[in-house]
Amino acid sequence: AQKVTQAQTEISVVEKEDVTLDCVYETRDTTYYLFWYKQPPSGELVFLIRRNSFDEQNEISGRYSWNFQKSTSSFNFTITASQVVDSAVYFCALSEPPYSSASKIIFGSGTRLSIRP
């Protein structure tokens, strides 16, 4: 069965520190997709990144970077030089391809990140 584990329930760091959010997943499929979503205090869910299982290249987008390692079933998210605006709940998610009728996403329980000024 699919499962996503975000072991860090809450993280608090001082502004400008680097912080890594961990995500470990389980799936029996060889083809799947991984995601990160951000949920700021306003409540909406903001899509950050999608990665398919065949692409193990790490990705960098500004201060954000993602480390995908199939060998350890992990898809970790690092924020460099964190800012107060990064404070949010971050969700890691997993989906198998649309072999049937829909691409259902399985979400982790989320990590609440607080950046202190």
Add this chain to the structure above:
Amino acid sequence: DAGITQSPRYKITETGRQVTLMCHQTWSHSYMFWYRQDLGHGLRLIYYSAAADITDKGEVPDGYVVSRSKTENFPLTLESATRSQTSVYFCASSESQAGESSYNEQFFGPGTRLTVL
């Protein structure tokens, strides 16, 4: 460009009452989803729909009913609300899938905070 909207944004109701949460998207996306977000559980899929008049159960469907008479609307009904259905409900949509190698991310609405007294 309204995107995906949900109404009401906040709702308080009493146990046993029927409640309908509305979801409307302007992109003509084929797929629509309903999730509930509870502390410690992340987001869990309630129901999804691949197209008008096609719906299917997700992870936690009990106590909920959906319909999809029009592509753009996907209402979620709690036929007899219970306290355990107090939650934040998110609607999402995504485009049609175009083969195993492609995936389109889900776009989320702003959420509806439902309290059942």
